[in-house]
Amino acid sequence: MIRATLLLCALAASAQDWKAVEEETMRHFQTLVRFDTSDPPGKELPAAEYLKKVLEAEGIEVKTFAVNKDRPNIVARLKGTGKKRPLLIMGHTDTVNVDPKKWTHPPYGAVRDGGYVYGRGTLDDKDNVVAALMSILLLKRSGQPVDRDVIFLAESGEEGHTRVGIQFMVGAHFNEIEAEYCIAEGWGGLRQNGQLKYVGVATTEKIPYRATLISRGPAGHGSKPLLTNSLVHLSAAISKVANYRPPLRMNDTTRAYFERLATVSAPEDAARYNALFDPARTAQVQDYLQANEPGHYSMLRTSISPTIVQGGIRNNVIPSESQAALDIRLAPGEDGPQFLQTLRDLINDPQVELVRAVADIRPAGPPSPLNNEAFRVIEAAGRAVYPGVPTIPTMMTGATDMANLRAKGVQCYGIGPAVDDEDTAKGFGPHSDQERILEAELHKFVKYHYEIVKNLAN
Ligand SMILES: [Zn+2]
Incomplete structure (x- = not known):
């Protein structure tokens, strides 16, 4: 009885807290989208500095690693008991370029309109950056002891200049990001006619x-x-x-x-x-x-x-x-x-x-397993946040920074917010003429991301 009451209190409190989390998510998200980090030239510095400031304000230590001072990678670590090996959560702060003439709303305006946020990077990959940021902040604030270190990585140069980003981090600072599992950009939920069909998780790539x-x-x-x-x-x-x-x-x-x-x-x-x-x-x-x-x-x-x-x-x-x-x-x-x-x-x-041709930047690595703790936790988070649809493991035909980590033995799972299948054809997908995200799906994604991080960390 006492337990049931406590649980109800916890649920009531969490519903209220989520409203505040959504406001905070939107604030960080819009700020990040408003930095023009299009690559080339990249210039991820202001986004990295902003993230650093937010993390440090919560008492989380941040380290900066850069080949080029305008293009830093930042790493924040929440210490765990060390019972399990670390969890890496990451996103890239650079975006592809834009042709401003093609945009209805300014590409770096982060304009909210009709349930969407418009802007370059809203789906690729400032959504993952903000979700990972919120997850580490929420975990820190919860005060829960965790069994493994949780490492936040905001990386530069994913869009074709991995030399300053993941290649540099894996090659020169792997000890700072070495982990058993990593959660990064990948697939996500697929909606058709507004109905969610499945939640995809990228477990390998070509x-x-x-x-x-x-x-x-x-x-x-x-x-x-x-x-x-x-x-x-x-x-x-x-x-x-x-x-x-x-x-x-x-x-x-x-x-x-x-x-x-x-x-x-x-x-x-x-x-x-x-x-x-x-x-x-x-x-x-x-x-x-x-x-x-x-x-x-x-x-x-x-x-x-x-x-x-x-x-x-x-x-x-x-x-x-x-x-x-x-x-x-x-x-x-x-x-x-x-x-x-x-x-x-x-x-x-x-x-x-x-x-x-020139040596490729993506080394081969084994697919991440479907029968381990990480995939089970991801499936459970899918059931909790996206009830009634299956979690489907997927292979990406394109390449991501996960390849460089898988090649080093990190088991990576690529996730993302749910998107409307029809929206890509309309020209609003990642790397499209325009880009937008459904606000409601951004917030659900943060919930899903945190659910995964919290349960994998404990
Ligand atoms: Zn991306």
Whole structure:
């Protein structure tokens, strides 16, 4: 009886507290969005200084690490008993660039309108920065002893300049962020027609493995066609690799993804996702996905997209060299050098060379498990904050800073706020012409994030 009364008091108090938490979240969020941290050039300094000030005001010690003083990374640590290894919570303070002409509201205005906050970084990634900030603040204020250190990292340079961000932190200061688990940007809830369908958690991602096709042959006069024309050989090679279907390569995450997605999909889609596992029907389903759901098709295998073609100097000269860039994304477990060899055998042309382009910045690492404490806690937080929908592990086809951490043995889980599926097509997604977040979903995300951090820390 006493316990029940106490519980009711706690619930009543927490409902009231959440109102204050929402106001505070919105204040920090709008402030962060209003710093123009577009990258390049980055200039994350004011955002980092603001976060530092907020954390220090709560008595949380903050350290700054920077390759370039305008582009600092900040690390704050809440000490635990040390019974368990640390938990890292992180977000990046830089954003991609904007074309201001495309914006209805100013891109760094953080304008609230019709239930949304508009601005660059609202979905990528100041939402994760503010959620991680609120989680560490709330945990500190709760006064609860925690079993593991909770480390907050606001990093710079995620949008293509990881040299000043995660590469630097992992390479030079790994001891400051070393953790058993990390929570970072990734997937999130997916809404269709305003209805939440599922909550996605990114547990692995494809690894970029860029390569270049180089075709060579004698130069000549355009009036005398040559069988050895480097452009002709290049185009044949491009078409061979682009039409190649690498073998199906599923992992625990993608298997669970399609199985669980089927449970919340329309009957026709569900039948297709289930048929992926049926040897008699899988090829047909893959054809369908390739034409209609390219993101899903890419989740099934290593993928190749030719992206840049270069060659030729003038209309009447047969060029002696031409090149094409290939954006290859390895499925987890794929051996890069061996994969390139497979492509060379397929091209089978002594005039065409396939070489690895500049070393990629994303090392390969094992997928984060689905059967551990972290994933169970994340699923439980999903049930608490987003009742009635499943948590679905996902594989990102794009690359994130989690790759650098997974390669060092940190088990990373990528989360985010729920978004409307339709909103991306309207041009309001991450990296889109405009960007916006649903206010209600930002607040739910903070709750979800804190639920995960609190329960993983204790
Ligand atoms: Zn991002």
